[in-house]
Amino acid sequence: MQASRRSRAASAAASAALVLAVPLLAGCASPEATFEAAVGQGVAATETARLVVDQQLDERTFTTTALATLGDARRELVAASGQVAGTDAASEAESETRTEVLDALDAALDAVNAARDAMASGVGSLEAVVPQLDAAADGLTALEQTVDADADSPADSPAGPAGSDG
Amino acid sequence: MSKLFAVALGILTAIGGFVDIGDLVTNAVVGSRFGMSLAWVVLIGVVGICIYAQMSGRVAAVSGRATFEIIRERLGPRAGLANLAASFLINLLTVTAEIGGVALALQLATSVAPGWWIPVAAFGVWIVIWRARFKLLENVTGLLGLTLIVFAVALFMLSPDWGQLAGQALQPGPPSDEPVATYWFYAVALFGAAMTPYEVFFFSSGAIEEQWTKQDLAKSRLNVLVGFPLGGLLSLAIAGCAAVVLLPQAIDVTSLSQVVLPVAEAGGKVALAFVIVGILAATFGAALETTLSSGYTLAQYFGWSWGKFRKPAKAARFHLSMIIALLIAVAILATGVDPILVTEYSVVFSAVALPLTYLPILIIANDREYMGDEVNGRAMNFVGQVYLVIILAAAIAAIPLLIVTGAGA
Amino acid sequence: MTENPDAFQTDAAPPPAGQVLDAHLHVLDRQVLDRDDVPVTTADDLELDGIEVGAPIEPGSPRPTVSAILTGPQLVMRLFGGHAPAARTIRIPWRLVSEVGTVIHLGVAGDALDATWAERWVSRHLIGRIPGGRHAPE
Numbered sequence: 001m002q003a004s005r006r007s008r009a010a011s012a013a014a015s016a017a018l019v020l021a022v023p024l025l026a027g028c029a030s031p032e033a034t035f036e037a038a039v040g041q042g043v044a045a046t047e048t049a050r051l052v053v054d055q056q057l058d059e060r061t062f063t064t065t066a067l068a069t070l071g072d073a074r075r076e077l078v079a080a081s082g083q084v085a086g087t088d089a090a091s092e093a094e095s096e097t098r099t100e101v102l103d104a105l106d107a108a109l110d111a112v113n114a115a116r117d118a119m120a121s122g123v124g125s126l127e128a129v130v131p132q133l134d135a136a137a138d139g140l141t142a143l144e145q146t147v148d149a150d151a152d153s154p155a156d157s158p159a160g161p162a163g164s165d166g
Numbered sequence: 167m168s169k170l171f172a173v174a175l176g177i178l179t180a181i182g183g184f185v186d187i188g189d190l191v192t193n194a195v196v197g198s199r200f201g202m203s204l205a206w207v208v209l210i211g212v213v214g215i216c217i218y219a220q221m222s223g224r225v226a227a228v229s230g231r232a233t234f235e236i237i238r239e240r241l242g243p244r245a246g247l248a249n250l251a252a253s254f255l256i257n258l259l260t261v262t263a264e265i266g267g268v269a270l271a272l273q274l275a276t277s278v279a280p281g282w283w284i285p286v287a288a289f290g291v292w293i294v295i296w297r298a299r300f301k302l303l304e305n306v307t308g309l310l311g312l313t314l315i316v317f318a319v320a321l322f323m324l325s326p327d328w329g330q331l332a333g334q335a336l337q338p339g340p341p342s343d344e345p346v347a348t349y350w351f352y353a354v355a356l357f358g359a360a361m362t363p364y365e366v367f368f369f370s371s372g373a374i375e376e377q378w379t380k381q382d383l384a385k386s387r388l389n390v391l392v393g394f395p396l397g398g399l400l401s402l403a404i405a406g407c408a409a410v411v412l413l414p415q416a417i418d419v420t421s422l423s424q425v426v427l428p429v430a431e432a433g434g435k436v437a438l439a440f441v442i443v444g445i446l447a448a449t450f451g452a453a454l455e456t457t458l459s460s461g462y463t464l465a466q467y468f469g470w471s472w473g474k475f476r477k478p479a480k481a482a483r484f485h486l487s488m489i490i491a492l493l494i495a496v497a498i499l500a501t502g503v504d505p506i507l508v509t510e511y512s513v514v515f516s517a518v519a520l521p522l523t524y525l526p527i528l529i530i531a532n533d534r535e536y537m538g539d540e541v542n543g544r545a546m547n548f549v550g551q552v553y554l555v556i557i558l559a560a561a562i563a564a565i566p567l568l569i570v571t572g573a574g575a
Numbered sequence: 576m577t578e579n580p581d582a583f584q585t586d587a588a589p590p591p592a593g594q595v596l597d598a599h600l601h602v603l604d605r606q607v608l609d610r611d612d613v614p615v616t617t618a619d620d621l622e623l624d625g626i627e628v629g630a631p632i633e634p635g636s637p638r639p640t641v642s643a644i645l646t647g648p649q650l651v652m653r654l655f656g657g658h659a660p661a662a663r664t665i666r667i668p669w670r671l672v673s674e675v676g677t678v679i680h681l682g683v684a685g686d687a688l689d690a691t692w693a694e695r696w697v698s699r700h701l702i703g704r705i706p707g708g709r710h711a712p713e
Contacts, residue, residue, distance in 0.1 A: 037575065040418070047415040048424055051431070060434040064277035065442070069423035076420060231606075231677065238617065239604050244654055246604075296705075299712050469606055469617030469646075471685075471694060478708040480613070482698035485708075536677065 031087040031094050035101050035147045038080040039140055042101075045076040046108045046137040053115050053133060057126060063119060070116045077109045097150065104143050108136040176385060179308030180393020181315075182444075185400055186452030187267030188260070188359035188513040190445060191506055193401045194425040195574075196352050197408025199344060199418055202334035205402055207353045211360025212398030214553050218524060220390050221531045221542070221550070222366045226373035227383045229536035233370045234466030236536065237526045249522045250467045254460060256512070256519045257364050261456045262495040263512040265291065266505025267449035270422040275442050280505065288496045291453045295488060300375050300474045307451030314444035318403040320432035326410040334409065351567040351574050354560050355510065358517030360401070361557075366523050367459040371466070375473055407432075421506060461488040510573060517564045520557045528554060596675060598641065606678045607644060607667065609685035615667070616690050618679060619649035622666060641669050644679070646690050665689050 052069040055061040084102055089095035111132040117123040196204050226232055231239075238246035268290075269283035294303055340349035376382070407428035408419060419425060422445070430438045458474070465472035465484040472484040499505065528550050531542045542550065596602060598621055607615045626632065626639035647665035652658060667690050673682035685691045702708045 040416070043416050044418045044420070047417050048427065051411075051415065051417070051427055052423075055427075055430050058434075061430040061438055062275075062435060065274045065423065065426065065430070065438060067277045068273050069421075069427070072421035072423045229677065235606055239606075243604055243619075243650060247654065297707055297712055465614075467617075468650075469614055471614045474712060476613075477711045478705070479698045479703045482694055482702040485702050486697050 031089060031098070032147070032150045034083055034087050035097055035150070036144075038084045038105065039101060039144050039147050041076050041080040042105050042108055042140045043137070043144060045073040045080070045112070046133065046140055049073045049108075049112045049115060050130075050133050050137055053119075053126060053130060056119060057130075067116065067120055070112055070119065074109065074112050074116065077105055077112060081105045081109070097147065100143060101147065104136070104139045107139055108133075111136045173385065173388060175305060175309075176389040177393045177396075178312055179305055180389040181396045181400065182308040182311030182313075182448065183304070183451055183455075184394055184397025185311065185314055185404075185448045186359075186362070187264050187449045187505075187509050188362065188516070189401050190267070190404060190425055190448070191419070191422070191509045192352070192355050192359040192513055193404040194408045194412075194419045195510075196356055197405035197419075198412035198424070200341060200349065200352065201409040201413055202331050202402075202405060203338055203341065204349070204353055204356055205335040205405070206338050207356040208360060208398055208401050208405070210556065211357050212395050212401075214357075214556070215361045215365060216390050216394050217546070217549060217553060218361060218527070219365055219369045219394070220387055221546070222370040222527050223373050223378070223386050223390070224383055224540060225527060225530055225536065226370035227378040227380065227386075228538065228540045229530075230374070231536065232374050232462065232466050233367055233523065233527065234463050235469075236530050237523075238467050240530055240533070241526060246467060249526070250463055252519050252522055253363060253367075254463050256515045257367075257456055257460050257463065258491055258494060259508065259512040259515060260362065260364055261453060261460060261491055262498045263505060263509040264449050264453035264456055265492075265495050266499050266508055267422070268446065268453060269499070270505055271442060271445040271449060274423060274426065275446075281500075281502070284496055284499045287450070287453070288492045291450070291457055292489065292492055294454060295457060295474070296478060296485070300372065303454055304372075304451075307447050307454065310447030311444055311451055313440045314400055314448060316429055316433065316437050316440040316444065317400060317407055320429040320437055320441075321403050321406045321410065323432040323437075324407070324410050324428065326406070331406060331409065345571070347567060348571045348574055350563065351514075351571045354517050354564045354567055355513045355574070357556075357560050358513040358515070358520070358564070360398070361520060362513075362516055363519050363523050364456045364459040366527065367462050368455045371458070371462040371472075375475055457488050457491060460491040461485070507573075514564050514568055514573075517560045519561075521554070521561050524557050525554065594675065602641075602644075602675065602679065605675075607681060607690075608678050609681050609688075610673070610683060611685075612680075613685050615681065615685045615688060616646040616665075617650075618644045618646070620645040620653055622664075643668050644672070665692075 049070055052061060052066045052073075056063065056066045081102060084098060084105065087098060089098050111129060114124060114132060115126065115129045118126040118129055193208070222233060225236070229236070234246070234250065237249055241249070265284060265287050266280070268287035269280035272278070272283040272287070273280045340346050373382075373386070378386070404425070408425070411428035411431050412419060412424065417424060417427075426438060426441050426445075429441045461484045462472060464470070464487045465481070468483075470483045471481045473481055478485045498508070528542075530536055531550070532547065534541055602621065603618055605618050607618055609615050621641055622643040622645050624640045624642040625637055632639075643666040645664055645666060648659045648663055649665075667681070667688060671681045671683050671688075672679055674680040681688075686695065698708075
């Protein structure tokens with residue numbers, strides 16, 4: 001009984017150590033993988049915002065729910081931006097991509113903030129935000145092609161851990 | 167007539183009580199990223215939970231002993247303590263996830279930040295456990311949770327391409343833009359969400375609380391065999407809604423607000439109202455069950471007086487441990503951690519913990535000293551052992567997959 | 576607990592009447608209930624009289640008897656080794672046991688026992704002080 005308890009304790013400790021390693025490993029992803037993940041996050045958040053703004057204009061949702069949704073979308077965009085901003089560019093091309101991604105995410109963030117303001121405090125009209133959101137979404141989707149291509153054929157950087165596909 | 171009513175009530179409660187925050191989030195995430203290609207896991211999970219719950223209920227009704235009392239008696243105090251520690255901690259994680267879920271649902275209804283709702287939710291859970299009768303608690307939350315059927319209604323209203331959905335379901339395998347490891351990670355997560363360990367503690371302790379006899383056992387068997395599969399269909403509906411509305415827009419679900427988007431899309435404010443009420447009821451009910459389970463596991467291992475049928479002063483340590491569990495849950499959520507992340511971890515670790523409770527139940531269900539003539543038949547044992555293999559496979563694969571995929575990123 | 580079956584059998588005496596139990600299988604780690612079926616504790620350990628740990632039993636010496644069910648810090652001792660000082664051990668004298676089955680029944684009310692002091696303390700000083708603690712649920 002004692003031997004099995006010891007081995008159980010050992011495996012528990014190992015599992016704990018491994019679980020703690022998850023965020024550490026994630027932080028070691030290559031810049032391309034980070035850009036790709038961030039753009040994916042941005043697309044998801046912006047499309048969510050578009051959908052809920054649509055629903056609000058159509059009166060198919062409650063303002064409280066829509067505001068919560070926009071708040072969540074905003075949080076995702078901020079997190080994605082933060083991840084990208086924290087990467088080191090190893091080349092001119094990477095530095096350019098990083099700027100493009102940050103700009104696209106910023107545009108999306110502005111649009112979501114405008115939507116929130118219009119919905120919550122009536123600052124500006126919600127309809128006016130729609131083309132802004134559309135443009136931001138298009139920008140991010142276009143960027144997705146570039147960034148996906150970069151991540152799939154890493155030229156000078158080592159590939160990130162398994163999960164570099166999405 | 168009243169017998170029919172009782173039967174219906176039992177089934178409806180089982181359906182409504184099947185879904186918790188783990189099912190809501192995991193099925194929505196899976197639907198939005200993998201379509202219906204993981205539907206087979208829900209099927210396996212539902213069959214598994216039916217077997218599991220039915221066996222543990224039978225053990226409790228026939229032997230008069232609840233799960234953790236038997237685990238200690240049969241496996242010895244050391245194995246029992248290891249089992250208790252793991253089960254209790256994972257249960258605590260689930261309590262945290264459910265309370266977080268209640269807070270998130272309240273945010274959808276009121277736009278007040280979840281941080282404010284967390285202490286309110288925890289207090290609400292405590293006060294209901296403190297004062298409400300067991301049966302009432304089960305019935306109200308179960309019936310209100312039934313409003314989650316709106317997910318199925320919404321799916322129909324969306325007029326999806328059923329052929330496409332069926333095609334996804336019948337071709338298990340990751341879509342082109344998701345790696346294989348992530349697919350299997352979510353398979354394990356979905357399995358853990360369907361076969362929650364707390365269900366067993368709750369079910370068997372509930373059998374003792376309500377003093378089941380063999381007749382009650384037959385009724386419960388019906389509830390389980392009809393209610394849980396219908397609950398499984400509900401899970402599939404949640405995934406289906408996400409697959410139809412969110413997957414084409416590349417919206418990966420990361421928040422509860424996205425889970426309800428398809429319902430609003432399909433049915434507007436009315437449907438949205440139903441689904442929010444349903445989510446509130448389902449997560450609140452699950453919070454009650456998991457909190458009670460933390461009390462049950464501790465009290466049964468240490469031999470304390472327990473049970474909601476006793477006044478709190480007569481089951482003092484039982485109630486004290488539940489209060490402490492709730493306080494810990496609030497403390498964890500007060501750090502600002504995303505309740506969705508807590509939920510995702512809780513379902514994965516539930517998969518890891520499953521063998522700890524499943525194996526003892528299987529052993530005891532075959533023990534004539536406890537079960538007399540009601541031991542498992544050969545068919546039940548065969549299926550039970552098949553599931554033991556599946557459960558062990560999921561438990562062993564869970565942590566490596568968690569690491570390799572970075573928690574499904 | 577060393578058990579040498581021959582220590583219990585002599586040619587002259589008849590086999591023991593009543594229940595024959597395996598202390599480890601049937602008594603240890605069982606739930607102990609009082610006369611109203613309220614749980615008291617689990618049987619964490621047993622106290623044996625007339626026997627010393629590690630010393631062989633001389634043939635013909637009087638039989639060891641179970642003198643008490645032990646609880647308190649006993650569980651920790653059993654799991655990890657060592658002995659608690661006698662003052663910290665909580666004893667339930669064996670003469671209070673009325674029945675041994677899948678659970679152990681005592682013939683007395685739990686409140687009279689040392690073994691329930693923790694429960695009574697928590698009940699009186701914590702749970703009982705919260706409003707509604709002394710009422711049955713609605």
